[in-house]
Amino acid sequence: MATRAGLDSETIVQKAAELADKGGLDTLSMATLASELGVRPPALYHYFAGLAGLRRQLSLLGLQEVSVRVGQAVQGKAGDDAVLALAHALRDFASVHPGLYEAASRAPDLEDREWQVAGREVVETMIRALAAYRLSDDATRLVVRMLRSIVHGCVSLERIGGFGLPNVNDETFGCLLGALLDYLAGHLAGKGA
Incomplete structure (x- = not known):
């Protein structure tokens, strides 16, 4: 089947993200997406391995966007300021992009290296934001x-x-963030910091 002129995987993923943000990730279907794009559903299979492949791309996009946002939020901050900035950046992203947030929150497929790397980038930013607390790897x-x-x-x-x-x-x-900061302060106090 011929593809629609101007249709590419990035356009499809962006439209899918809009639909997921509007109605939720679980409401997204290939039929609805195809209708929004003005194509028949089989045309989308040229770009993705079905709904699972499309959701994978949404997860990758969500993780990339989260990585950028939390990275910017914590830049130049340490300790409590970094934790608060990180938490608010995540919450703000989830509020503005609930579908992408949901996609990004899912655990990556253990066999999918690209997805694993994207998830690890977000976690590593979070780990760096916690460096001032001198936590063990497990505690971090x-x-x-x-x-x-x-x-x-x-x-x-x-x-x-x-x-x-x-x-x-x-x-x-x-209040929940305050409790987390108290937990971290207790850890530092226990180390004699």
């Missing part, structure tokens, strides 16, 4: 998971109105 990775869990939990609950009270999203997020 735990804190990365804790930070991701705080952001993801708050973002997910905010998205569905899960707090059920007005004006509590920022307060809740701030």
Whole structure:
């Protein structure tokens, strides 16, 4: 089948990202995407190995964008300032691009080197942001998971109105980050810093 003039993989992924951000990653289908692009669904298979291949590309795009945003957010910052900047950059990205955030949050396929590298870049930026706390490798990775869990939990609950009270999203997020910073301060105090 001939491809539509002007259609390329980047255009398709960008449209898929828009649709995922608008309706959620799980609502994205090849049929809906093809309709939005003005082609028949089989035309998309020229570019991607089905929906799984398209979602992989969305994960890569999301990870690239997260990497840039968190890198910029933490640049020149250390300690608590870096942790707060990192958390807010992740939360802001999730709020603006919920579909891409969801795609980027999925664990990479263990056999997919490109996906593994993209995920590792984000994690390494987070690890560098925690350097001032002088954590062991295991403790650093735990804190990365804790930070991701705080952001993801708050973002997910905010998205569905899960707090059920007005004006509590920022307060809740701030208190959870404060608890994480207290945890890190306790670690430093335990080291005699």
